[in-house]
Amino acid sequence: MPELSYREAVRDALSQAMRQDDGVFVMGEDIAEMGGSMGVTAGMLDEFGPERIRNTPISEMAIVGAGIGAAMQGMRPVVEVMYEDFLTVSMEQIVNQAAKHRYMSGGQLKVPLTIRTQGGAGWSPGAQHAQQVEAWFVHVPGLKVVFASTPADVRGLLWSAIYDDNPVVCFEHRTLYGLKEEMPEQLEAIPIGQGRVHREGSDVTVVATGRLVHEALQVAEQADSEGVSVEVWDPRTLQPLDVDGLVASVKKTNRVVVAHEAVTRGGFGAEITAVVQEEAFDWLDAPVERVGARFAPIPFAPVMENYVVPHADNVLEAIRKTVS
Amino acid sequence: MAKVERKGTLSEQRLRTFLREMLLIRRFEEKVEERFRAGELPGFLHVAIGQEGVAVGVCQAMDDGDVFASTHRAHGHTLARGTHPNAVMAELYGKLEGCSHGYGGSMHLYDVERGNLGANAVVGGGLPAITGAALAFKLRQEPRVAVAFFGDGATNIGTFHESLNLAQLWQVPAVFVLEDNHWAESTPELQHSPIRDLSKRAEAFGMRVMKADGQDVEEVHRVAQRALKHARDGKGPVFMHVQTERLVGHYIGDPQVYRDKEQLRELQETRDPVTLLREKLGVSDEEFDEADREVQELVDASVAFAKAGTDPKPEDALKNIYA
Numbered sequence: 159m160p161e162l163s164y165r166e167a168v169r170d171a172l173s174q175a176m177r178q179d180d181g182v183f184v185m186g187e188d189i190a191e192m193g194g195s196m197g198v199t200a201g202m203l204d205e206f207g208p209e210r211i212r213n214t215p216i217s218e219m220a221i222v223g224a225g226i227g228a229a230m231q232g233m234r235p236v237v238e239v240m241y242e243d244f245l246t247v248s249m250e251q252i253v254n255q256a257a258k259h260r261y262m263s264g265g266q267l268k269v270p271l272t273i274r275t276q277g278g279a280g281w282s283p284g285a286q287h288a289q290q291v292e293a294w295f296v297h298v299p300g301l302k303v304v305f306a307s308t309p310a311d312v313r314g315l316l317w318s319a320i321y322d323d324n325p326v327v328c329f330e331h332r333t334l335y336g337l338k339e340e341m342p343e344q345l346e347a348i349p350i351g352q353g354r355v356h357r358e359g360s361d362v363t364v365v366a367t368g369r370l371v372h373e374a375l376q377v378a379e380q381a382d383s384e385g386v387s388v389e390v391w392d393p394r395t396l397q398p399l400d401v402d403g404l405v406a407s408v409k410k411t412n413r414v415v416v417a418h419e420a421v422t423r424g425g426f427g428a429e430i431t432a433v434v435q436e437e438a439f440d441w442l443d444a445p446v447e448r449v450g451a452r453f454a455p456i457p458f459a460p461v462m463e464n465y466v467v468p469h470a471d472n473v474l475e476a477i478r479k480t481v482s
Numbered sequence: 483m484a485k486v487e488r489k490g491t492l493s494e495q496r497l498r499t500f501l502r503e504m505l506l507i508r509r510f511e512e513k514v515e516e517r518f519r520a521g522e523l524p525g526f527l528h529v530a531i532g533q534e535g536v537a538v539g540v541c542q543a544m545d546d547g548d549v550f551a552s553t554h555r556a557h558g559h560t561l562a563r564g565t566h567p568n569a570v571m572a573e574l575y576g577k578l579e580g581c582s583h584g585y586g587g588s589m590h591l592y593d594v595e596r597g598n599l600g601a602n603a604v605v606g607g608g609l610p611a612i613t614g615a616a617l618a619f620k621l622r623q624e625p626r627v628a629v630a631f632f633g634d635g636a637t638n639i640g641t642f643h644e645s646l647n648l649a650q651l652w653q654v655p656a657v658f659v660l661e662d663n664h665w666a667e668s669t670p671e672l673q674h675s676p677i678r679d680l681s682k683r684a685e686a687f688g689m690r691v692m693k694a695d696g697q698d699v700e701e702v703h704r705v706a707q708r709a710l711k712h713a714r715d716g717k718g719p720v721f722m723h724v725q726t727e728r729l730v731g732h733y734i735g736d737p738q739v740y741r742d743k744e745q746l747r748e749l750q751e752t753r754d755p756v757t758l759l760r761e762k763l764g765v766s767d768e769e770f771d772e773a774d775r776e777v778q779e780l781v782d783a784s785v786a787f788a789k790a791g792t793d794p795k796p797e798d799a800l801k802n803i804y805a
Contacts, residue, residue: 183621209621214649220644224617227628230599231549231618251641255611263592263600264583265802299803323805337762425796 159342167313168198168274172236174345176206179186179234182320183210185221186238186274186442187376195240196276196335201457218248225254226325229271234320242277242329243286251304256325257300272319276330278369278419279467285455290368290420290461291328296397302350303396307371309339311377311394314348331368331419353419354401355407358377359389362413362475362480365404365430366392370449372416386481394425404430405437412443417473447476455456465476492700494763500542500699501759504534506777507558508756510567513559513781514574518734520790523574525587530558532729535755536661537562539694539702540629540722549597549615551608552630553661554589556601557559559631565593577791584794585802591676605666606636609658611647616654623805627713629657635666637680646721650687657706658684658722663697663728668740684721692732696726699757700762727753 162170175182183206190213193200203211214221217258218239225237239245243254252273259267279288295303302324307310312330319326355380356371364374371392378388391407393399408414414434416427431446451467493502511529518527530537537558544550544563552559552655560570565581574578574588582592589603599615602608612630619626636642638662645701649656662680664671677683681691690712694705709720727749731738738746 200559210707215644215647217644218612218640220610220648223641224614224648227599227614227616228616228618230611231615233618233621235614249488250604251610255602255607259600260800260805262582262586262590263594264580264585266582266592266594267599268805270805302804349577358718443690 159340161338161340162309162313163335164309164312164330164337165196165198167309167341168316168330169200169202171313171316171345172199173202173205175234175317176210177358181233181445182236183212183233184236184238185212185214185224185225186468187214187216187240189213189238194238196332196334199238218244219251222248222251223255225271225273226269228261229269230259230267234270234272236272236274236320239273239275241287242275242291243289245275245291248400251476252295252301252325252327253298257298260324261300268323269325270323271318271325273325273327274316274330275327276332278332279463280333282460282463284458288456290418292367292396293424293429294425295327296354296426301327301397303329304350304394305329305367305394305396306394307331307334307368309337310341311348311354313341315350315394317345318335318350327351329368333369335341348394350395350399351389351398352395353393353403355391356392357388359387359411361387361411362415363389363391363407363411364415364417364477365427366417367396367426369419370468370473373470374417374473377470377477380404380474381477386477388477399433401433404433405462408434409441412441414442414446414447415449415473415476415480417449417468417476420450420468421453422448423453425450444480445478447471492703497700497759497763498765500703501756501763501765502698502773502777503538503542503562504756504759505773506567506780507534507537507561509678509774509777509781510561510570510613510784513556513785515734517785521622522574525574525589526566527574527588527734528732529730529734530555532727532754533661533696534558534665535699535702535759536659536696536724536726539699540659540706543703543706544597544627544629545710547597547624547626548629548710549599549626550631551612552591552601552631553605553608553633554601554603556589556591558602560591560593560598563593563598565596565598567780567784568594568787571788572791575788575791576763577788578794578795579787579791583648598758606632606639606641608632609636609641612656613645613649613654616649616656617652620652620654625714627655627657627710629659631661632661633666634660634664635669635674637683638674643683645691646684646687649654649719650689653716653718655716655719657709657713657722659722659724661724661726663726665728665732667732681721683724689719689721690717691721691723693723694725697753697758699755699759
């Protein structure tokens with residue numbers, strides 16, 4: 159089985175979809191010759207040419223909006239928004255247009271648009287290139303939201319996003335691009351709305367996304383040595399949420415820690431916490447613990463950045479708290 | 483009439499059809515005002531009285547397969563493109579028989595079968611998607627054109643500039659129709675734009691500009707045909723700058739405290755596109771009244787149709803969110 163990095167896995171999903179289907183094309187800033195700011199689309203210009211690996215001006219409103227228009231005409235565009243911070247520039251088009259055309263038309267239109275973006279702390283890019291805004295989009299009916307944490311997941315979920323008839327916003331975490339995993343040559347689609355148990359355990363469920371999945375897996379070993387059996391569950395899709403998968407895990411472990419890199423307040427973990435108390439309150443033996451960034455913009459100085467965002471030790475601390 | 487014998491002009495018969503179409507919009511809008519004031523219509527309503535010539539002139543020049551995006555002032559475009567008044571009125575009453583099945587309302591009229599990709603309540607919100615629809619036509623080598631309607635107020639928003647730039651850069655078959663009625667809600671053009679000729683904004687992108695007097699439907703139609711042909715022939719997008727007049731308030735019930743009443747009265751007397759076409763064609767009172775009666779019947783019937791329509795069930799609100 160070939161070993162693909164998270165970056166190569168994204169590229170593989172895009173390339174396979176483009177080989178199979180003329181309606182799939184990619185638009186974004188610096189994605190052609192340069193291969194994108196993170197190198198995800200490197201080499202694709204040679205295979206698919208400039209019409210389908212389409213460099214754009216710095217115009218997030220227009221490129222997302224052009225994706226909407228092409229999608230409404232039956233194509234399956236993939237728009238790369240260079241940093242998820244820049245989604246804010248295209249927010250109107252995503253929230254008022256992409257998410258609502260189907261609804262406002264009473265079901266006449268479909269918008270099969272995929273928006274790929276990336277972000278995350280760890281490289282000290284500062285307050286406008288490192289935040290995690292996935293929760294903002296979960297609040298918008300009409301959108302689907304994907305946040306994959308492994309190479310195989312990102313490949314299979316991006317494929318499903320491209321072939322979904324709705325607008326899907328796919329978040330990638332910058333520090334994961336180099337992560338490698340063996341996977342079959344043949345791409346396996348992963349259904350949107352299906353979580354994944356990364357590690358089975360019986361005492362506490364850590365519900366984690368993105369980078370925090372890996373932090374949770376790391377501390378699970380440590381917790382094990384302390385006699386605490388940790389289950390790590392990754393929703394992978396934030397909207398729709400795999401409520402059944404979440405509840406099944408909670409009913410087994412009776413304790414929950416939610417962990418994401420985004421700011422804790424109003425973060426996706428708050429929604430997970432609410433769902434758990436609505437659906438599995440009687441099974442809980444301890445309050446749900448939340449792990450996320452402190453309520454601050456992402457600072458520049460590495461020492462401050464490191465302080466603001468959560469790490470493995472924060473997850474371990476939260477695990478210990480739920481079992482204490 | 484010497485006028486209709488000139489090369490490139492329309493037959494008198496066609497112009498009479500246009501007159502009837504414009505009259506239908508006028509009477510429809512008057513009825514909407516009446517039913518709104520009677521408390522029957524929910525929502526925010528913006529009527530196109532004074533701008534009927536733009537809607538009819540442009541929409542009548544479009545081909546089957548062409549698409550368009552409209553604005554908050556959408557009834558005229560929608561009717562002019564052939565959506566039945568019953569379906570439009572039923573939408574304004576929030577009925578399932580409406581052209582958006584009660585999910586859209588006045589500011590979100592859709593009729594995808596007739597190329598109406600939606601009226602947009604965010605000023606400038608529809609321009610990027612029109613650029614993208616045109617890109618799809620270009621990539622698939624389809625002889626279709628995407629048309630965006632918008633007002634002078636929209637030329638100040640970012641989506642306008644980004645969309646024109648992208649469309650011109652990529653040479654997509656789009657026509658951007660500026661309905662320049664000189665008002666952004668209550669704000670006159672003098673207060674919202676530092677330049678008097680807004681087509682300079684399109685020229686700045688290198689885009690082809692074509693101008694028309696929106697109160698002369700024949701001219702609008704002639705220019706729209708040229709613009710659509712230019713785009714369809716693969717010569718790039720066109721900025722169609724149409725001077726028009728909003729002969730009423732921004733919304734129904736707008737007291738227009740910001741507007742000189744004498745000037746408005748003068749515009750109503752001298753720049754009414756229905757009156758101007760009627761005079762141009764020399765339509766007799768008898769003939770006009772007959773056409774008027776016919777469209778009035780259609781409009782009255784649309785109200786009856788709408789009132790007899792089906793109310794959505796409250797829980798229908800949870801449908802059509804995802805495909």
